[in-house]
Amino acid sequence: MSSSRPSKRQRICRACDQCRRRKSKCDGAQPVCGICRSAGRTCTYEAGGGRRGLPSGYVRKLETALGLVFINIPNSEGILRGLLAECGDAKATDRAVAAWRNSQVNRGISQMLVPGCKETSMEDSVEDEAEWEDLENRDIIPTIESSEPFIPTEEIPLQAQPIIAAEPKDVLDVPIPNNTSDLLELYFTYTHCWFPILERRDLLRAMYTYPLRSTPRDETCHLVLWAVIAYSSVIHPDHNHGRPNSMQIVHSIQRRIPSQLDKLELGHIQALLILVLLHLQVGDVKLAWVLVGQATRFVTMLPTSSKSRFLHTVHACILLDNLASALLDRSPCLSLEEQLVYGPVEEDDVEEWDHWTARNGFTSNGPLRALSMFNAVRQLMQLLTRVLYSPVDLAQLHSLLLQIQEQQAILLAQYSNPRSDSTTPPLLTLHLTAVFVILALVRHCRSPSADMIDLAVETSQRMFDLFDRYVKLAGHQQSPLLRCCFLQCRHCFESYLSAADGPEIGVLKSRLSTYSQEFQMDGIFSHENCPAVIQPADEWRSALTTDPRAGQSLQNGISNSLQSHYATPVSATATSSPALPGEADSFDALFEEMANLIPSTRLEPEFAHNLGFCAGDLDTDFLIQLQQPP
Incomplete structure (x- = not known):
């Protein structure tokens, strides 16, 4: 059925001189246009007039060109989004527009649309500036329809869809925060010294070359960089500017790594380990346990590598896996025999002989010795693995305790007790790890003897002495291991020492209460409600609800990981727990909101x-x- 509507006028390459002066609607016919022919006047095309407006199909060609760039140039869309976000002022926009209009690609598109049309300069098109700017507020569909026949959506070939489809925004594609250098400095000052898994030069290169990615290794370095940004922002809240927030970064990294398993690299595992530290810091031990299990499985999938940080990463996986497993009373991912396959790290490196300087200006006397202490922590983790894999038998555990105390005495004799002039985070971490192993053994014993209870009290008092030195040196927010040790001590106290009495117990209760407030953990841990399970902090839990896609990704990742995660089966039996305080009120509010919908x-x-x-x-x-x- 024919339409009675007149056909839409097409844009022309150029109007004649007479029509341009009179602002008439020239049809562009040469040598004489229709208006000049009907008026019986001379028609010329000699004046230096520019092209009139945009030719038909111009926007469609631009979309095609951008689509080809996105398809054939890796990560071009992410780079372009980052550049557009930075291009905010008028001068930068004008420079970009001028570069496009003077480009060979622009001229080539114009020649394809209107063959034989003269190339125009910037000066020629100044008169039509309003027509370029008007394009921003104009519907582009009529232009597309005027140049090509209409094709129903369902008939468009599937391969043509990605050209115009928009990806969901990923926070890892935006520019890095302005204070990234400060966050890196904080990480290498307070975390890398006892957790030496990263190369400083790699992160510096990633920071100064961001967002350029010339090799796959650059992409993994960027993941590690973002993980450090998220972790340092949580450890140091005064440096967290919230753009993007740490939870968004965590979700994006956890979504991106599974999509790159076919090209798994050491950097992916290192990024996961930084996220594990972050989750331990906020009290989310369950999720930390799942993530470190994934990281441990991933690192065992990699061939034994001669890379400088391969063994560091393996032993970091073992360390965090043992800590999280002990807090949840589970067996670690790797058995003692599997751990012994990996030898100690090479100690002759800069982290061993460099001195340590805190942000407040304190400088240690003597070398840092971070790598030798990291190897000592590795030996302590082997002792902890023996505890977690041993049966719950009082006689066997008592015998194991004697062996552990003997080996710890030999090991710690190489490193003096922390003093004010020699205290460093690696030294304090080593002694705190030894405390953690003893408390884990006491907790693993379901009915400890009186001697074990006395040992738990003595060990807890020593732990708080180490806490005092660590907080004085770096602050209570500087290490997630402080929180892990505190939770282990608190669980032992609630299980075996809460009914005891005496001056030592009173002092221990007071110090527990003090550090509970320091760590802001009053609402994080509840032994009665959920045994051996630590809930994330309130502000972190609220952040989990801000990104539905991320929440779904986390849920799927946890459910998939728990199916084939640990050597010790995880019971699937549901355990009932009493309602949390205030839970009924929150349900009432939820039902009222549902009713209003x-x-x-x-x-x-x-x-x-x-x-x-x-x-x-x-x-x-x-x-x-x-x-x-x-």
Whole structure:
């Protein structure tokens, strides 16, 4: 059926000189246009007039060109989004527009659309500036329809869809925060010294070359960089500017790594380990346990590598896996025999002989010795693995305790007790790890003897002495291991020492209360409600609900990981727990909100009638159904 509407006018390459002066609608016919022919006047095309507006199909060609760039140039879309975010002022926009209009690609597109049309300069097109700017507020569909026949959406070939499809925004593609250098400095000052898994030069190169990625290794370095940014922002809240926030970064990294398993590199595992530290810091031990299990499985999939940080990363996986498993009373991912396959790290490196300087200006006397202490922590983890894999038998555990105390005495004799002039984070971490192993053994014993309880009290007091030195040196937020040791001590106290009495118990209770407030953990841990499970902090839990896609990704990742995660099977039996305080009130608020979402029309009699009920009998019929036996 033919349409009575007149056909849409097409844009022309150039109007004649007479029509340009009179602002007439020239048809561009040469040598004489239609208006000049009908008016019987001379028609010329000699003046230096520019092209009139945009030719038909111009926007379509631009979309095609951008689509080809996105398809054939890796990560071009992410780079372009980052550049567009930075291009905010008018001068930068004008420079970009001028570069495009003077480019060979622009001229080539114009030649393809209007063959034979002269190339125009910037000066020629100044008169039509308003037509370029008007494009921003104009619907581009008529332009596309005017140049090509209409194709229904379902008939468009599938391969043409990605050219115009928009990807969901990923925070890892935006520019890095302005304070990234400060966050890196904080990480290498307070975390890298006892957790030496990264190369400083790699992160510096990633920071100064961001967002350029010439090799796959650059992409993994960027993941590690973002992980450090998220972790340092949580450890040091005063440096967290919230753009993007740490939770968004965590979700993006956890979504991106599974998509790159076919090209798994050491950097992916290192990024996961930094996230494990972050989750331990906020008290989310369950998720930390799952993530470190994934990292440990991933690192065992890699061939034994001669890379400088391969063994460091392996032993970091073992360290965090043992800590999280002990807090949850589980067996670690690797057995003692599997751990012994990996030897110690090479100690002759800069982290061993460099001195340590805190942000407050304190400088250690003597070398840092970070790598030799990291190897000592590795030996302590082997002792902890023996504890977690041993059966719950008082006689065997008591014998194992004597062996552990003997080996710890030999090991710690190489490193003096922390003093004010020689204290460093690696030294304090080593002694705190030894404390953690003893407390884990006491907790692993279901009915400890009186000697073990006395040992737990003595060990806890020593732990708090180490805490005092660590907090004085670096602050209580500087290491997630402080929180891990505190939780292990608190669990032992709630299990075996809460009913005890005496001056030492009173002092221990007071110090527990003090550090509970320091760590802001009053609402994080509840032994009665959920044994051996630590819930994340309130502010972190609230952040989990801000990104539905991320929440779904986390849930899927956890469920997939728990199916084939640890050597010791995880019981699937559901355990009931009493309602948390305030839980009923939150449910009431939720139900009220759900009720407000129901349209008012569903309460009318016609709605019940359409469902098969008699108007007014909906409540009666529903109650009858409930009273019938199942």
